[in-house]
Amino acid sequence: MFDQADALLLARIQFAFTVSFHFIFPAFSIGLASYLAVLEGLWLKTGKGVYLDLFKYWLKIFAVTFAMGVVSGIVMSYQFGTNWAEFSDKAGPVIGPLLAYEVLTAFFLEAGFLGVMLFGLERVGKKLHFLATLMVAGGTAVSAFWILSVNSWMQTPAGYEMGANGQFLPGDSWWAIVFTASFPYRLVHTVIAAYLTTAFVVGGVGAWHLLKDRANQHARTMFSMAMWMAALVAPVQIFAGDLHGLNTLKHQPAKVMAMEGHYESHPDGAPFIVAGIPNSKEQRVDYAIEIPKASSLILKHDLNAPLAGLDTIPPENHPPVGPVFWAFRVMVGLGFAMLGLGLWSLVARLRKRLYDWPLLHKAAIVMAPSGFLAVIAGWMVTEVGRQPFTVYGLLRTAQSASPLDAPAVGASLLAFVLVYFAVFGTGTWYILRLMRGAPKVHEPGVRRTEKGPIRTAGITPGPARAVGGPIIEQPAKEDGE
């Protein structure tokens, strides 16, 4: 009933599923940790309570997000062994140390300081607490560095030697392994993506509360901060993405051919296919809407530059075209939509209508999840686009999987799907509920007691202070601490 091909496909689906689900959380928590560090820093610098309130508001959301990122991340660190044992044996000597560095320099840092960040403000004082926040934020960024280094090595392998037992062994320089050709581009593009993802979530939440009460100072502050990010960083991201694409053209041309839908070579200028239905059977794009020579202009900065197509690549090395083609268009489309919202916010600022333009706020709410979609689409482009290889050009996906029976992989896949949708679906719902409540003056901290009725934010009497004004006394005791 099952054969190895089924087991391989199921293992691929399982990896795609678990990694896609997982990446949603770090894409948010990398940016959110930095945002929290900025908020706490601004609070320490200016003494304005609004920053502390926002810090505590987003800290509760961060706690839930981070927990989901941790548990789904541990799954990933074992996926390599459970489902991709051949790959682990062969590539372990090269990528294993990078993953070990990720644990040593990032995971411990985040986890070690998280407890203090969540619960320790009153125990360690402001400065040490800020240090803890910085360490957590730094840990998330360092983690991105190492895991993207691993991924980049798999995309553009370098610095290795082949061992007699079929293993990839490190050559004389680890520098060459850590900093492969695609790594700088991937790192910049991914980390900016995480910041943008967070900015649009924060912006969406701010917009939601502005629609309900446009005088809400907390909502104004977060909406303004988020829209600055959108306006300033979205163009940078489009530029970084373009450079990343050119780098891919150089090192993984087949991926770009799939992104462009170029089955055929174009010796005198290739068109950009705006939309169409890739038909890999016939090796053409059906119903294509094309802009003549635009692809050559984008990729080669020359209208008539020749561009090779998939017809120059042996068929057994073709990536699946459809998913790559579509995911690329989703990602780019969202990128420009983000840019559009950022520019709109600049116009609103100039016209002094940033907090007073319901249509802008509604657009920001619609765009709130755009970062997640763009990030997942981007990973689909790069991961499906490098098929059929795990180590590009060297180790085929089919030769990477564990010697497992299809029912074992299928059963575990089913378990992951059920558990992930139930658990992370519930977690997402909790986060949305936290976001639904507006940040308050004297926003309570992470609550840790179940005695009595649930305390809603703002009930705890605290010292009086004006919104956004300096704190007159110590802030209200962290609820339940």
Add this chain to the structure above:
Amino acid sequence: MSVDLTAIWAFIIAFAVFAYVVMDGFDLGIGILFPSFKVGEERDQAMNSIAPVWDGNETWLVLGGGGLLAAFPLAYAIILPATYPLIIAMLLGLVFRGVAFEFRWRDPGHRPFWDMAFSGGSLVAALSQGMILGAILQGIEVDGRAYAGSWWDWLTPYTLLTGLGTVAGYALLGTTWLVWKTEGSTQAHAYRLALRATLATLLLLGAVSLYTPLLDARYWERWFAMPNVLFAAQVPLLTAIIAGFLLWGLKKKWQAAPFLLSLGLFLLGMAGLGVSMWPFVVPDVVTIWDAAAPPRSQVFMLIGVGLTLPLILAYTGWAYWVFRGKVGSEGYH
């Protein structure tokens, strides 16, 4: 004299595994016994005693797994497929356990469910970890560089025994931790549970210790042949002494010592494991030298470990220090 990097790495991985077992062990142990604590203050105290540190504790599991991949990729590639359903069960158990720390505070209506998830997840994770250990000890079928058995080979009476032993041992760590960190009715309950957990742990540890040499003549030789026996015999001897102190301490209501003595029991268990396995990583098939990554990988990582591990231990210690003392019902005081 040349330094044997592979042996150093075996010790580093063993250290990571030990750190994980004892640190997440008490988290999981508290989870396993969670339903026996009264809803309200007792559960709050139990949960709050580990909430600030569980995440750091669990990171040692990632270091154990990631380190195994990095330092002994062949072992990683054989053991994980061989124990596939157990690993998946452990991971899913840890998913439920981990999110429950946050989710139980989000909605009072859902709290009973997340408390069950916390407990059930902890139990499944602990049982799976113990069974993984048993599955490695009882031997793994290998062909060339890959696992060659079926996906149910791990399920035997022996692995069930090691699984239960681990559950009992984690319960011991969890209860003695609570004895240290809590007060009032929570602590009184923890004392009662700790006594039972001690007896269960000793019983199951004894059963596993007697069963293991019967599994394979080689284990018999390792434990009972001269001159090994001179060293090996110290392990059960010390275990008996520590167990005596532990029972005495629980009777005398010592505060911190029961937990530290439980750590001692686990350390001896680790030593016993060393007697049984060294220098194999998959018994009788793959030694640490067969499985080792090349020296360049080992050196590169050793630099990282040398630079970061002291720092990690320092700030982990600091985080524990910040949350020292009795936990109280409303978080730390």
